[in-house]
Amino acid sequence: MTRTPRTTARPATTARRAVARTRTLLKGENGMGTVRKTVLPGGLRVVTETLPTVRSATFGIWAHVGSRDETPALNGATHYLEHVLFKGTERRSALEISSALDAVGGEMNAFTAKEFTCYYARVLDADLPLAIDVVCDMLTSSVIDPEEVESERGVILEEIAMTEDDAGDCVHDLFAQTMFGDSPLGRPVLGTVDTVNALTRDQVARFYRKHYDPTRLVVAAAGNVDHSKVVRQVRAAFDRAGALARTEGAEPVGPRGGARTIRTAGGVELLDRPTEQAHLVLGMPGVSRNDERRWPLAVLSTALGGGMSSRLFQEIREKRGLAYSTYAYTSGYADCGLFGVYAGCRAAQVPDVLRICRQELDQVAGSGLKDDEVRRAIGQLSGSTVLGLEDTGALMHRLGKSELCWGEQMSVDTMLAKISAVTPDDIREVAREVLAHRPSLSVVGPLTDRQAARLHEAVA
Structure with missing residues (x-):
């Protein structure tokens, strides 16, 4: 050995x-x-x-x-x-x-x-x-x-x-x-x-x-x-x-800086697989984990696809029955981030699901959210933040990640205050900045050549 x-x-x-x-x-x-x-x-x-x-x-x-x-x-x-x-x-x-x-x-x-x-x-x-x-x-x-x-x-x-x-x-x-x-x-x-x-x-x-x-x-x-x-x-x-x-006498390595900016590539990537469902992610560049805009973007993501009352869930699943699972999410890194929406549906439904996703994103980018949507998303995000810290594993995760990524600890009360302080104007501003980017699309599933061509056209 x-x-x-x-x-x-x-x-x-x-x-x-x-x-x-x-x-x-x-x-x-x-x-x-x-x-x-x-x-x-x-x-x-x-x-x-x-x-x-x-x-x-x-x-x-x-x-x-x-x-x-x-x-x-x-x-x-x-x-x-x-x-x-x-x-x-x-x-x-x-x-x-x-x-x-x-x-x-x-x-x-x-x-x-x-x-x-x-x-x-x-x-x-x-x-x-x-x-x-x-x-x-x-x-x-x-x-x-x-x-x-x-x-x-x-x-x-x-x-x-x-x-x-x-x-x-x-x-x-x-x-x-x-x-x-x-x-x-x-x-x-x-x-x-x-x-x-x-x-x-x-x-x-x-x-x-x-x-x-x-x-x-x-x-x-x-x-x-x-x-x-x-x-x-x-x-x-x-x-x-x-x-x-x-390493005696050495100081801890600090959080990652934002100097190494990663440029986004973008475009459309399709992977043909003989699955029962097709899975798609439509998204665009988001914000880094140090950007204060992450708070309104989190509220926006929640309103768009964070629960059963969200826009995407209501439009795609409840009203039209086109998918079982659909949601929105954000990921923040040291120097960049991304915003995405996901849906899993039959391959024949992909063009319709993609069209609805684009319509909802374009609408929010143009006019933001309604006041009641903002209030509901803030309440949902606040509740899930607290409920997500109800076990020691989640608390350990917050401690370690906060120290490693930010070099500080933010209290739950401060996090809730950051979320509650988000205004409809904040969301309109971040929606215009993030959702106005040309989206990228990835799909895994059994797509025909004709369906693939339609997807390229839909994102162009």
């Missing part, structure tokens, strides 16, 4: 001379927990939200790396590494990693996104020290065993095949490619069959060493947790691996 070279940790007395910086970010008010943050020597950030009334805790580590950090040849490396870190450390085998959490009824998983990766475990509060030890061990001491890298290659290829078989998933990958072209944001998070087959153990190991030092990691925990205890346990786990000693 190949071992990752390790640097001996400094003695505890030396490590303590470097002072950890701790402060309270949010005081527990209106049912929310107290949020605290500590920056350890070595640049590791630990953020917690304490809720003494629950009996569970979710612990996660967020890495400042996603698929947009890959070169074309390394497409899929971030996700590949996510799999490999579960396959064994210097202290635990792959079976011991999974059985440790299974033995206490815990849940452990991970996900890779365009701009970050997250590893997490949800356990009873009494088992939090175990979760911390296991997840930290995975992140700091993976051996990247060559045999495990090879065996996991087959698993990842099956995951790619599974996504390819699900046209509803496949259309979103196709839309990213349509919007962003052959850029990091346009490539699939999973990689392709060719790039995954070409990745070597040494490439995955180099990717690990480059992107997983403490300055690029954020630890987040939420639930019935004690901040000081979490910090001590995390510090002990990272010291055991010598990780903090290697």
